[in-house]
Amino acid sequence: MTIDDAPRDALRGGPRELLRWVATGAAVSRADLSRLSGLSPSTVSQRVEALISQGLLEEAGAGRSRGGRRPRQLAVPTGGAVVGAIDLGAHHARVGALDLSGRVVQARTLPVRIEDGPEAVLGALLAEVATLVDGDPAASRGGSATGALRGVGIGIPGPVQHSTGRIVSPSRMPGWNGFDVAAFCAGRVDVPVIVDNDANLMALGAHRTAHSELDHAVYIKAGTGIGSGVISSGRLHRGAQGSAGDISHCRVVADPAPPCTCGNAGCLEAVASGAALVTALREQGVPVSDLTGVIRLIDDGDRQATALARQAGRAVGEILAVVVNFFNPQVVAIGGRLADCEPLLASMRATLYERCLPLATQTLLIERVAAGQDVGITGAAHLVIDHVVAAA
Amino acid sequence: MTIDDAPRDALRGGPRELLRWVATGAAVSRADLSRLSGLSPSTVSQRVEALISQGLLEEAGAGRSRGGRRPRQLAVPTGGAVVGAIDLGAHHARVGALDLSGRVVQARTLPVRIEDGPEAVLGALLAEVATLVDGDPAASRGGSATGALRGVGIGIPGPVQHSTGRIVSPSRMPGWNGFDVAAFCAGRVDVPVIVDNDANLMALGAHRTAHSELDHAVYIKAGTGIGSGVISSGRLHRGAQGSAGDISHCRVVADPAPPCTCGNAGCLEAVASGAALVTALREQGVPVSDLTGVIRLIDDGDRQATALARQAGRAVGEILAVVVNFFNPQVVAIGGRLADCEPLLASMRATLYERCLPLATQTLLIERVAAGQDVGITGAAHLVIDHVVAAA
DNA sequence: TCACTTTCTTCGATTACAAAACTAAGTCAG
DNA sequence: CTGACTTAGTTTTGTAATCGAAGAAAGTGA
Numbered sequence: 001m002t003i004d005d006a007p008r009d010a011l012r013g014g015p016r017e018l019l020r021w022v023a024t025g026a027a028v029s030r031a032d033l034s035r036l037s038g039l040s041p042s043t044v045s046q047r048v049e050a051l052i053s054q055g056l057l058e059e060a061g062a063g064r065s066r067g068g069r070r071p072r073q074l075a076v077p078t079g080g081a082v083v084g085a086i087d088l089g090a091h092h093a094r095v096g097a098l099d100l101s102g103r104v105v106q107a108r109t110l111p112v113r114i115e116d117g118p119e120a121v122l123g124a125l126l127a128e129v130a131t132l133v134d135g136d137p138a139a140s141r142g143g144s145a146t147g148a149l150r151g152v153g154i155g156i157p158g159p160v161q162h163s164t165g166r167i168v169s170p171s172r173m174p175g176w177n178g179f180d181v182a183a184f185c186a187g188r189v190d191v192p193v194i195v196d197n198d199a200n201l202m203a204l205g206a207h208r209t210a211h212s213e214l215d216h217a218v219y220i221k222a223g224t225g226i227g228s229g230v231i232s233s234g235r236l237h238r239g240a241q242g243s244a245g246d247i248s249h250c251r252v253v254a255d256p257a258p259p260c261t262c263g264n265a266g267c268l269e270a271v272a273s274g275a276a277l278v279t280a281l282r283e284q285g286v287p288v289s290d291l292t293g294v295i296r297l298i299d300d301g302d303r304q305a306t307a308l309a310r311q312a313g314r315a316v317g318e319i320l321a322v323v324v325n326f327f328n329p330q331v332v333a334i335g336g337r338l339a340d341c342e343p344l345l346a347s348m349r350a351t352l353y354e355r356c357l358p359l360a361t362q363t364l365l366i367e368r369v370a371a372g373q374d375v376g377i378t379g380a381a382h383l384v385i386d387h388v389v390a391a392a
Numbered sequence: 393m394t395i396d397d398a399p400r401d402a403l404r405g406g407p408r409e410l411l412r413w414v415a416t417g418a419a420v421s422r423a424d425l426s427r428l429s430g431l432s433p434s435t436v437s438q439r440v441e442a443l444i445s446q447g448l449l450e451e452a453g454a455g456r457s458r459g460g461r462r463p464r465q466l467a468v469p470t471g472g473a474v475v476g477a478i479d480l481g482a483h484h485a486r487v488g489a490l491d492l493s494g495r496v497v498q499a500r501t502l503p504v505r506i507e508d509g510p511e512a513v514l515g516a517l518l519a520e521v522a523t524l525v526d527g528d529p530a531a532s533r534g535g536s537a538t539g540a541l542r543g544v545g546i547g548i549p550g551p552v553q554h555s556t557g558r559i560v561s562p563s564r565m566p567g568w569n570g571f572d573v574a575a576f577c578a579g580r581v582d583v584p585v586i587v588d589n590d591a592n593l594m595a596l597g598a599h600r601t602a603h604s605e606l607d608h609a610v611y612i613k614a615g616t617g618i619g620s621g622v623i624s625s626g627r628l629h630r631g632a633q634g635s636a637g638d639i640s641h642c643r644v645v646a647d648p649a650p651p652c653t654c655g656n657a658g659c660l661e662a663v664a665s666g667a668a669l670v671t672a673l674r675e676q677g678v679p680v681s682d683l684t685g686v687i688r689l690i691d692d693g694d695r696q697a698t699a700l701a702r703q704a705g706r707a708v709g710e711i712l713a714v715v716v717n718f719f720n721p722q723v724v725a726i727g728g729r730l731a732d733c734e735p736l737l738a739s740m741r742a743t744l745y746e747r748c749l750p751l752a753t754q755t756l757l758i759e760r761v762a763a764g765q766d767v768g769i770t771g772a773a774h775l776v777i778d779h780v781v782a783a784a
Numbered sequence: 785t786c787a788c789t790t791t792c793t794t795c796g797a798t799t800a801c802a803a804a805a806c807t808a809a810g811t812c813a814g
Numbered sequence: 815c816t817g818a819c820t821t822a823g824t825t826t827t828g829t830a831a832t833c834g835a836a837g838a839a840a841g842t843g844a
Contacts, residue, residue: 031791040833045793062840068790069840159751168751216632228718232624239720240608243751250714251747253645322642322714326620328631355643359551359560359635423822432802437823454809460821461809786844793838799831807824814816 023101203229205379317351415493595621597771709743
């Protein structure tokens with residue numbers, strides 16, 4: 001199954017946008033939607049009618065008058081249709097059921113062992129999606145068509161060809177190379193399955209929830225691995241091969257240059273990823289087992305760990321400086337487990353300001369990704385919803 | 393005067409695109425246009441009618457039959473409306489008059505002294521534009537409104553805020569900082585004036601003439617200075633402040649790191665620009681006066697010059713590797729006077745292939761910008777035409 | 785009770801495009 | 815040289831999306 005690309009009309013009054021405004025509470029009535037979208041009241045009425053008849057929207061009684069007729073309130077049906085989302089990480093996966101507005105209905109984190117291979121891992125996660133969807137108490141009140149699963153979105157911590165759903169030479173996912181995730185999943189669930197890189201999904205989720213008014217944004221995901229997602233003109237930029245944002249193997253100055261899993265040395269991933277920090281600390285004789293341990297050390301002010309975090313921040317900043325000069329985004333946000341690591345963030349910021357064109361940093365926002373552990377599944381859900389609502 | 397941004401409908405059957413297809417010879421008849429654009433014959437007929445009545449297109453007799461009725465050939469009126477274009481460089485400016493298809497009607501290169509300041513330089517160039525437009529022999533055959541100048545596009549070798557036409561802290565243009573080029577020119581000619589960075593114009597020109605079917609492209613302009621222009625989803629990406637593509641002050645590894653005009657050291661511009669090569673050679677005691685001399689030395693196989701060219705190529709490649717990984721374009725093309733310098737190109741290529749993700753370089757085209765010395769004015773003309781035809 | 789507001793719908797008018805039928809003008813086989 | 819077939823282009827009609835104006839619905843407040 002080939003998924004057609006980005007929603008062309010996600011901008012300006014498309015059904016998705018109306019839905020999102022209602023969902024976020026930005027709009028409560030048709031009149032609100034008209035004002036927000038710039039569409040005429042008649043057009044909005046018509047569209048809302050269509051959405052209601054599809055079960056994607058419902059009326060929720062009358063609101064307070066503001067001096068005239070009371071608005072007929074709109075709402076996204078709770079307990080209505082949902083989408084499933086999986087944000088696969090190196091050691092854990094976040095699995096969730098979200099309503100068509102992109103709000104999390106149910107979610108939980110599961111431990112995974114990537115090395116068990118795609119069939120085992122994805123099979124278990126899809127089963128969990130099914131459980132979460134059924135387990136939604138509101139959804140179980142009837143067999144109506146609107147209460148059903150409409151699609152599943154999956155984020156993979158490695159390069160994915162979004163158009164086909166196939167994984168392409170991932171560096172930390174033994175046994176997954178070339179695996180067709182979309183096809184495998186399509187065989188287990190009879191709804192559309194959309195697969196994308198985890199950083200792309202984080203970018204989409206963060207952009208939609210926090211920066212939807214900004215045109216150009218870059219989101220860095222720094223966890224066990226390191227990647228980024230790019231929003232250009234309000235849309236996810238995937239590039240020619242779908243590998244846009246994959247900065248993990250950009251070379252940075254580091255002495256000595258640590259060897260990378262890709263065979264080169266001095267890659268950003270080998271200097272600034274969570275995995276790299278663990279390795280480097282171990283080599284220095286510090287007994288840490290995983291990224292959680294490293295973060296704890298840094299929070300405790302451990303000198304070696306902090307020094308490494310600073311070096312990592314500089315490395316990220318170095319690459320990001322080129323990206324900011326080149327792409328000139330309105331915002332650069334960093335997410336993933338390392339985003340909470342203050343020293344890293346601080347030296348990244350410093351490097352950015354030092355190395356970028358003043359014009360480019362003058363109004364640039366440098367932030368932490370806000371949405372927390374659910375950004376990934378939120379982004380996945382948005383991707384699916386865009387696809388599902390477009391098809392409706 | 394604020395110019396509204398990018399033509400939203402430049403893609404798929406807009407008037408501009410029809411015009412361009414006729415101009416490039418891709419389409420000769422209405423039927424051709426229908427096939428190319430995917431629009432129905434009736435719609436094409438209608439649009440062509442409109443373009444003809446605006447004097448932007450004309451019928452040019454019947455063509456050869458291909459087994460049926462002969463096509464009524466279409467052509468862009470020669471000697472009809474023209475646009476003026478100025479591609480300002482560090483020492484020279486290319487000035488031209490182009491027809492509404494973007495074809496060069498008249499063009500010449502003038503020496504300029506940037507340091508004479510904006511009024512003097514721009515005044516002289518605008519006068520030259522007027523001469524070229526009047527001097528077009530075909531245009532002088534009548535005072536019809538279609539034979540007139542419709543707009544002027546200007547490329548500036550420094551940061552420009554495209555929306556306002558104002559220059560922002562240029563590094564090699566003393567006396568130009570903050571100058572409002574658009575306003576100044578609008579006072580001298582009573583047609584729209586559009587101002588942009590020279591690299592952006594080169595990108596637009598090269599993309600429209602050579603890569604119009606590619607979505608994502610990066611064009612490097614390596615001349616006296618060094619800059620780049622970015623095409624994302626078929627449109628010029630200017631970024632938040634309009635400074636996208638300005639990679640001149642990205643830091644590269646160089647030992648010793650040469651000081652840059654910006655106050656930092658080791659900037660790409662201080663290592664790989666034409667100006668930097670001249671400076672470096674002089675410091676090594678080689679008596680060269682300008683970039684032309686440097687290029688001659690390189691062509692002659694001079695050891696010192698060639699070594700510097702290689703170092704410059706590596707530096708460009710280093711930055712470009714990050715850009716390619718991040719942006720994943722279909723093509724990277726290099727233009728400007730240094731583009732003909734083989735050793736530079738070769739080491740840039742090598743660095744790119746060495747440092748990029750295989751997935752990103754697998755189908756990546758790495759080329760020289762083809763269109764020669766007129767790319768800049770061609771891009772400028774396209775920008776103006778897009779604006780003018782959209783307004784019509 | 786009446787003027788006024790806000791909300792939402794209804795009803796043309798407009799625009800942009802497509803589909804189909806038709807006209808125009810040719811080729812080519814017999 | 816005639817008729818079947820092709821290609822080119824126009825005209826007519828239909829459809830979908832959207833807007834604008836008018837009005838209906840439902841309220842507020844003096």
